[in-house]
Amino acid sequence: xxxxxxxxxxxxxxxxxxxxxxxxxxxxxxxxxxxxxxxxxxxxxxxxxxxxxxxxxxxxxxxxxxxxxxxxxxxxxxxxxxxxxxxxxxxxxxxxxxxxxxxxxxxxxxxxxxxxxxxxxxxxxxxxxxxxxxxxxxxxxxxxxxxxxxxxxxxxxxxxxxxxxxxxxxxxxxxxxxxxxxxxxxxxxxxxxxxxxxxxxxxxxxxxxxxxxxxxxxxxxxxxxxxxxxxxxxxxxxxxxxxxxxxxxxxxxxxxxxxxxxxxxxxxxxxxxxxxxxxxxxxxxxxxxxxxxxxxxxxxxxxxxxxxxxxxxxxxxxxxxxxxxxxxxxxxxxxxxxxxxxxxxxxxxxxxxxxxxxx
Amino acid sequence: xxxxxxxxxxxxxxxxxxxxxxxxxxxxxxxxxxxxxxxxxxxxxxxxxxxxxxxxxxxxxxxxxxxxxxxxxxxxxxxxxxxxxxxxxxxxxxxxxxxxxxxxxxxxxxxxxxxxxxxxxxxxxxxxxxxxxxxxxxxxxxxxxxxxxxxxxxxxxxxxxxxxxxxxxxxxxxxxxxxxxxxxxxxxxxxxxxxxxxxxxxxxxxxxxxxxxxxxxxxxxxxxxxxxxxxxxxxxxxxxxxxxxxxxxxxxxxx
Numbered sequence: 079x080x081x082x083x084x085x086x087x088x089x090x091x092x093x094x095x096x097x098x099x100x101x102x103x104x105x106x107x108x109x110x111x112x113x114x115x116x117x118x119x120x121x122x123x124x125x126x127x128x129x130x131x132x133x134x135x136x137x138x139x140x141x142x143x144x145x146x147x148x149x150x151x152x153x154x155x156x157x158x159x160x161x162x163x164x165x166x167x168x169x170x171x172x173x174x175x176x177x178x179x180x181x182x183x184x185x186x187x188x189x190x191x192x193x194x195x196x197x198x199x200x201x202x203x204x205x206x207x208x209x210x211x212x213x214x215x216x217x218x219x220x221x222x223x224x225x226x227x228x229x230x231x232x233x234x235x236x237x238x239x240x241x242x243x244x245x246x247x248x249x250x251x252x253x254x255x256x257x258x259x260x261x262x263x264x265x266x267x268x269x270x271x272x273x274x275x276x277x278x279x280x281x282x283x284x285x286x287x288x289x290x291x292x293x294x295x296x297x298x299x300x301x302x303x304x305x306x307x308x309x310x311x312x313x314x315x316x317x318x319x320x321x322x323x324x325x326x327x328x329x330x331x332x333x334x335x336x337x338x339x340x341x342x343x344x345x346x347x348x349x350x351x352x353x354x355x356x357x358x359x360x361x362x363x364x365x366x367x368x369x370x371x372x373x374x375x376x377x378x379x380x381x382x383x384x385x386x387x388x389x390x391x392x393x394x395x396x397x398x399x400x401x402x403x404x405x406x407x408x409x410x411x412x413x414x415x416x417x418x419x420x421x422x423x424x425x426x427x428x429x430x431x432x433x434x435x436x437x
Numbered sequence: 438x439x440x441x442x443x444x445x446x447x448x449x450x451x452x453x454x455x456x457x458x459x460x461x462x463x464x465x466x467x468x469x470x471x472x473x474x475x476x477x478x479x480x481x482x483x484x485x486x487x488x489x490x491x492x493x494x495x496x497x498x499x500x501x502x503x504x505x506x507x508x509x510x511x512x513x514x515x516x517x518x519x520x521x522x523x524x525x526x527x528x529x530x531x532x533x534x535x536x537x538x539x540x541x542x543x544x545x546x547x548x549x550x551x552x553x554x555x556x557x558x559x560x561x562x563x564x565x566x567x568x569x570x571x572x573x574x575x576x577x578x579x580x581x582x583x584x585x586x587x588x589x590x591x592x593x594x595x596x597x598x599x600x601x602x603x604x605x606x607x608x609x610x611x612x613x614x615x616x617x618x619x620x621x622x623x624x625x626x627x628x629x630x631x632x633x634x635x636x637x638x639x640x641x642x643x644x645x646x647x648x649x650x651x652x653x654x655x656x657x658x659x660x661x662x663x664x665x666x667x668x669x670x671x672x673x674x675x676x677x678x679x680x681x682x683x684x685x686x687x688x689x690x691x692x
Binding site: 088270276279286294346 | 487489508509510511512513514518519521525526527528529530533534537538539540541542544546548551552553554558559561562563566567570601605
């Protein structure tokens with residue numbers, strides 16, 4: 079068992095806890111950078127999807143996991159980002175390098191407006207409000223006529239950065255990886271500074287967050303803004319990955335999938351968004367391997383994928399509400415204290431009752 | 438010189454008069470205690486000072502300036518920090534993070550600097566941490582720094598809430614029942630802590646308290662209220678000897 083000796087306040091502020099942790103993260107980064115050398119195009123594209131979904135997931139994590147506002151509307155923001163980016167590129171000829179941040183910013187501003195309106199709502203009401211935003215956005219894009227391409231959709235131009243065409247799997251892979259790492263760092267920075275702590279304060283107790291000086295409505299809207307910026311960024315990248323976008327690509331189902339993604343990954347942690355993205359993108363691939371082993375009648379029936387997904391989700395909610403990350407922490411702890419592991423280590427007992435809470 | 442002044446304040450919830458034409462004033466550098474039976478409106482007074490409720494009439498002033506123009510999150514900028522009767526901590530964060538949130542008013546909203554962690558941020562974070570460590574040492578919380586608040590025992594949680602209010606470096610600290618739910622030893626400890634807050638940190642304390650031993654030990658001035666109305670004020674023993682106060686607690690006619 080490794081004991082962490084703290085000798086400086088900076089140790090708690092730095093990105094990595096100690097050298098061992100820094101070593102592992104850098105090793106992972108090197109493997110990810112070197113992946114094009116040993117993986118073929120199919121897997122690189124799959125990993126690109128993982129990175130893009132993880133960016134959208136990090137955005138949703140900021141909103142739902144950290145500021146505590148449940149949103150069924152994340153796919154709407156992804157859609158706005160994807161359409162803004164595609165329209166800026168193809169219709170206005172904006173260079174890619176400007177178009178992507180612009181699209182993210184436009185999405186962010188839409189998010190800010192929605193956050194201003196929805197910030198007063200809690201729980202179920204907020205869930206329904208954001209759900210309706212997902213539906214309305216899909217309809218609006220579908221009814222947008224020639225501007226959005228309507229239900230026929232829009233073709234997405236290729237990526238071109240300062241004259242360099244990003245046209246092969248390994249190139250888009252590296253581009254997505256870079257933005258993914260950037261998104262993680264930004265989320266991490268948010269969490270170790272004032273605004274991030276304000277979001278967590280609002281999630282856990284609005285009344286005391288307010289008594290300590292947090293303008294709750296402002297920071298709730300800020301969480302919506304950041305979440306939408308991340309979603310817009312993911313949308314822009316997703317548009318390129320699909321080559322062709324239609325409003326149905328970003329329907330309500332996609333919103334629900336994104337929310338389930340962070341639940342399965344482990345809500346309230348950065349890892350959760352990343353683990354969840356791996357789960358959601360790689361699950362169909364894994365299922366297709368499993369199907370080979372199953373009798374034909376089951377494997378070819380229509381709802382098999384949805385059924386499997388639903389069962390796995392149910393399993394998580396019943397047996398591991400902390401998600402994949404929670405499971406990982408337990409496994410890690412098991413080996414750390416081997417052979418002294420107790421299940422009770424992770425059982426939370428209610429030491430007191432919360433009554434008369436001010437809302 | 439009076440400093441925090443509550444003047445003819447009234448508040449009603451529907452037909453229930455929670456606070457009825459109440460006036461009192463707190464002097465700097467003193468421990469001011471509000472006592473009263475259950476439902477007397479003690480916590481409501483705190484919520485009025487903290488702008489959670491709007492008084493129907495009357496005025497609340499701090500250092501000569503009316504607080505009624507402030508929004509709830511701006512009250513702390515006047516130097517007023519508080520704790521809650523039923524602990525309102527940030528449960529899923531560590532004790533240290535709770536204290537760092539307490540430093541909220543000593544920073545500015547600077548999104549780009551935060552998201553890119555520009556060099557100024559590190560300097561600020563270290564400054565916040567130093568202040569948090571001072572309070573951790575002051576309240577003997579060293580061993581719990583990195584523990585999740587939800588896992589801490591009740592007495593420590595209570596202290597953590599006090600610590601979170603203290604890192605905001607307030608001028609006046611409102612403590613809502615600092616000893617409720619604590620053991621006798623912890624209550625004794627709380628008495629010393631409150632004395633130290635006044636003596637060493639120079640922070641004025643306004644507290645709501647039921648434990649008369651604690652009240653006698655630390656209060657400079659006591660105010661008794663019942664059903665939102667003023668009953669008596671003075672030193673702890675004066676107030677306890679007041680016939681109206683005895684009647685309010687024991688019922689029946691005053692002797």
